[in-house]
Amino acid sequence: MRPSLLKSAAIVVAATLALPTVALANEELLKMEGDPNQWVTQLGNYSGTRYSGLDQINSENVGDLQVAWSFSTGVLRGHEGGPLVIGDVMYIHTPFPNIVYALDLNEPGKVIWKYEPRQDPDVIPVMCCDTVNRGVAYGNGMIFLNQADTTLVALDAKTGEVKWTAVNGDPTKGETATMSPLVVKDKVIVGNSGAEFGVRGHMTAYDINTGEMAWRAYSTGPDEELLVNPQETTHLGEPIGEDSSLKTWEGDQWKIGGGTTWGWITYDPELDLIYYGTGNPSTWNPSQRPGDNRWSMTLFARDPDDGMAKWVYQMTPHDEWDYDGVNESLLVDDLEVNGEMHNVLVHFDRNGFAYTMDRETGELLVAEKYDPAVNWATEVDMETGRPQVVAEYSTDEQGEDTNVQGICPAALGTKDQQPSTYSPKTGLFYVPTNHVCMDYEPYRVAYTAGQPYVGATLSMYPAPGGDHLGNFIAWDAAKGEIVWSNPEPFSVWSGALATAGDIVFYGTLEGYLKAVDAKTGEELYSFRTPSGIIGNVNTYTHDGKQYIAVLSGVGGWAGIGLAAGLTESTAGLGAVGAYQSLSNYTQLGGTLTVFALPE
Template sequence: MRRRIVLSSVAAIVLLGHGAAVAHDRATIMMPLGQNWAMPAGNYANWRFTALSQITPQNVKHLAPAWTFSTGVLRGHEGGPLVIGDRMYLVTPFPNIVYALDLNHDGKILWKYEPKQDPSIVPIMCCDTISRGVSYGDGKIFLYQADTTVVALDAITGKRIWAVKDGDPTRGATGTSAPFVIKDKVLVGVAGGEFGVRGHMTAYDIKTGKRIWRAYSEGPDKDILVDPKKTMSLGTPIGAESSLKSWQGDAWKIGGGATWGWVSYDPKLNLVYYGSGNPAAMNPVQRPGDNKWSSAIWARNADTGMAKWVYQMTPHDQWDYDGINEMILTDQSIDGKMRHLLTHFDRNGFAYTLDRATGALLIAAKYDPSVNWATKIDMDKASKTYGRPQVVMKYSTDHNGEDANTTGVCPASLGTKDEQPAAYSPITRLFYVPTNHLCMDYEPFRVRYTAGEPYDGASISMYPPKGEKNMGNFIAWDGSKGKIVWSDAERFSVWSGALATASGVVFYGTLGGYLKAVDAETGTELWKFKTPSGIIGNVNAYEHDGKEYIAVVSGIGGWPGIGLAAGLANPTDGLGAVGTYAALSNYTALGGVLTVFALSH
């Protein structure tokens, strides 16, 4: 009886979150709970959780492919499909083909949209030609093309309704993230920090494509949309021109802080949350100061873009620790007090829990024990370094304004976790986190800025921590305590998104191509299936004709698979990823295949 009550409560929670997510589209609200996967993360809170419960720890061993679909494109397939009623929508890597598939006929193609893009965009796309998905709202499918064009397509016909250019590819700007739909707006960030592109988040009108607001990551207050007296950081107003004061001269104009990660939203607070990336260049000596507000978490008013609060996790980032990873929103008790929380697993190896209404920092703890670049985050509110990482000088790459080579710093620049999104279960109240388990040698060098040319300034080699062989772990994390509950080791980094289910099964994919199911409470492996290629995409669930399905797109690539995807052989290419993951070629090959699973009996 208790199990049934819990599931009913979860259904109510998910219905509220899901209904809010598509409040502008009545047809979607009326569909049965759990049938759809109508937005990239399942709900506004970025839970990546399904209330469906047909697939259980007891019967998951009977999961088998129901049908498959080839995308016709190689390179890395990040992201995952959407399901709206009887239709599934998915997008490929460049050239960003969008497919509408008929679920009544095992994925029959209903329409196909293939944009015309200049192939010169391919060489400037960092870490492969990926796309992290399409979004849905107002009867439209929204695509963010590699060349930064935002496109609205009619969900029924595939006809283009409007299109707008978000950035300038000739200066290194690219589009890789999934658009984010809220109310009457479509939000998109921008990639290209490694080319010195100044990051920004932009909101467009859902019906016309007209720009509503744009907020930059660094620069004058009017550009970054802050009120120096009202925008807070750790409980204190940020003050006038907080960003400009933290950069030398005009370095902020080419300062990075890209916004290519995930977005979440709290309808009651009307706040959107996202992270900004690392500062440019990757050589920290060339940009003295804290470099605000790169590597930071932003909370902004969804209607105006004005920032309510901001928190910088890695001031003067010296290791390429972007802050773009997803923000997961929950309501939980911390120290006996119910809080509206935001949990973020940062590239820098620390998991942060903040009050999402105020930006108060509540917990900051390492979610991989190998993290060594900093001893801790200072949690003493009376300290002058409150909220800042306590950097170990041995691992610093900036010694009083001089370049410093460092070895054995953990995590590597791809972080303890990159964009591969975690999942959260409101039943177990645990986060399920795909992680990297790598350290690096970091050698900064001087680099000169030229528009449209790489502006990185570091050579990197990566490897597992000393005495260990696994490059990744899949962990369960207790956010209220800041502790790992269980950890499953993987030979390679876990670069797929996770999916948590109401029945206590958690899914994730491996770079070797396995889709795995584990027990939510213990991490015990329950089932696995080898798909045609390595998995760097996200696992989704939906219901059709009363049956639960699990869907995942496999297609090796992305940062860890860039060697295979782009045919690179030099071990130092891909910021060291080619050499690090060279053995992947023994386990998987290129592909682009959607596999849909269901219980066989």
């Protein structure tokens, strides 16, 4: 009697406690991300550190790693993003047509359910750089998929049944989706893609239970559409003032001005702020858009409840090189910079500078090159935050129809979206990078809705003096220094994973999954998966045993040149010139590979 009464009471108490937080999915996610046996968000946790406390697989035994099981996704094009693991179920996704599989870990590879949306194939050719998708999100018993055609769909995590859908954009105008949503409190937050089609970027929040739009914050335009307070929203400590965006564009160009939001979002539950970056201004021809083009190429700190911006920081005013600012911001506490402790945000930008900022105030603490090849700017002025642009490499100054040569990094940046990782054990950041330079020739283009709006042709090639296109580096974000750097034949286009086993994992474009020593960078393990890896590595346990999982399936920007074959020519076109010989190493095919230590 008594025990039963107590039990009932406990249930009532639990229910009461649970009630006010039912809508707050982040409490559930916060609890789950603290459990290293699962992998509940694409970046491993809200801080975006992609760090796991698991250490069964460690620097001593990782050399013995073996393939435990594998699974073909049935789709050929580029596989970005990675698996989630919630309890006994693994969720994986594919590029267009954006299939989602729920796989049973009790019977590895068995499909519990499969969801395949019906999408108009017209969306395929309006995706600039392959039909990639960076993965699903979990929250409140649902799986959220941001489809290529911008439909955000909520699926029952147990059955795959559609709970609701929301349409976030119009693919006939070139608006598409590739990024992975983030669940924060009672909202699902999603960005858009399509700056190469003159799309106007925005971040949008939907109600997690109904799919109703809660707020939308544009990257460009009038203050009320930016969701800023001219007096309270700051840029490096100063209020941004009225019409901060409109003043920096000529005419109506901001309406087709890009600044899409196709990268990663991170979240600080203490400060209650989300962090993300905006992409390139549109077009790629800078002469057609005089001004700073705010707030393209900008880090935003926003309130997830109403979207209001607390602070902004524009890394590349008036972009002339396509250095999108969308890369992830890793959130790390108590980093000592110049003798003072800060809760920081660390952001490895496409423009080749790594930024360490105080994430509460938006103060710029460190901005240093994380590839010595970077030459388009000498440094970042720490007062104004502006990069000091070298005239020789200014495609605006050199003008339309001029082929500006030898710019480093290339348009794909010193690093693209492939997320980095941070180990609290070493205090180091581990970053997959590109070591590629370019020629850039801008020219005049006209805008037509739903059609490419690019305005430049590019050639890419290895950085001077090098015969390799990538590096995997360890970075000290307090000092702004490279600690070690491993050259790779091709760009490292895979998201990295650091673990308590003192090892760091990443994939390569040839298809190798590698493990290196977190302190020294020494390679401890490598295995060749069926295709090039542009997906992100994760780890989890099942029945007490640790596994490593990764999607392979080459493609994305790196895959554009894949079929072209080997040539000594460096001239060409965006990513392709640099990746011509990749087809000698790998071919298409989406596969999940899961690794474990032998029994």
